[in-house]
Amino acid sequence: MAFDPEPLTTARSALTALLASLKAEANELAGGEFMITSNKEVAEVLYERLGLVASAQRQAYKARGPAKRMHKTTNEATLLQMQGPAPAAAVILAHRKANKELDDVRPTYGSLVDL
Numbered sequence: 001m002a003f004d005p006e007p008l009t010t011a012r013s014a015l016t017a018l019l020a021s022l023k024a025e026a027n028e029l030a031g032g033e034f035m036i037t038s039n040k041e042v043a044e045v046l047y048e049r050l051g052l053v054a055s056a057q058r059q060a061y062k063a064r065g066p067a068k069r070m071h072k073t074t075n076e077a078t079l080l081q082m083q084g085p086a087p088a089a090a091v092i093l094a095h096r097k098a099n100k101e102l103d104d105v106r107p108t109y110g111s112l113v114d115l
Contacts, residue, residue, distance in 0.1 A: 008105050015102040022095040029088035036095050043072035050086050054078050 027033045030049055034041040046052045054073060076096075082089035 011105045012102065015098055015105065018098050019095060019102065022091055022098060026088055026091045026095065029086075029091060036092060037099070039074045042074045042092055046074065046082060046086065046089065047072045050088065052082050052086050052089075054081070 023036050026036050030045040032049070034045050036042065047054075074092075076093065079089045079093045083093065
């Protein structure tokens with residue numbers, strides 16, 4: 001059985017271009033560059049640069065460490081909550097979804113050879 005890698009290559013190229021576009025848009029909305037794949041930097045953008053506040057329930061859920069310091073969560077539910085007041089949150093969500101889709105189309109060549 002022959003395998004045609006062209007559809008995967010096309011999908012990978014389209015997703016890579018989309019990721020670059022979303023990253024540029026997120027940087028513009030954030031007022032500067034940041035690593036969109038870093039939860040720590042995303043939290044800094046949302047909570048410090050843009051001044052957003054997660055719900056008290058979400059903040060309490062993420063309490064960490066002996067001093068119960070609050071960890072600023074950047075999970076999907078929190079980003080969904082923030083996307084109205086912060087368009088950057090919607091762009092970050094779209095980037096995460098596209099990045100996951102890119103992971104799904106990256107071929108594992110060993111398994112493709114077995115087909």
